[in-house]
Amino acid sequence: MISEDDARDIVNTIKDRRRTWRVSHREKNEEFASTIGNAGEGIYEKIFDEIFNNLTWIDYSSGPFPDASHRHIPGNIWIFGLKIFEIECYLKFQDRPNGRVM
Helix, strand or coil: CCCHHHHHHHHHHHHHCHHHECCCCCHHHHHHHHHHCCHHHCHHHHHHHHHHHHCCHHHEEEEEECCCCCCCCCCEEEEEEEEECCEEEEEEEEECCCCCEC
């Protein structure tokens, strides 16, 4: 478990990189987006706005972890829990060296 200051720092880092956020195109992400609305209507931007406006250090759950996927992309993974449009969600952020946040 990290300190409160470390959790605040990673939330600030994630939020500072808002323009670089990208969604991993996985079935579960697509299903979630479809429960919220039509993805063609900018639903990911609405979800990103909800995350940006509501994520705090208190939502921290675990991390940092290295990427354990088969691609082994550099960058620590951080896990948070947050209600998005009244749906309890877990969020995985990967803070990549290129400045992008997935």
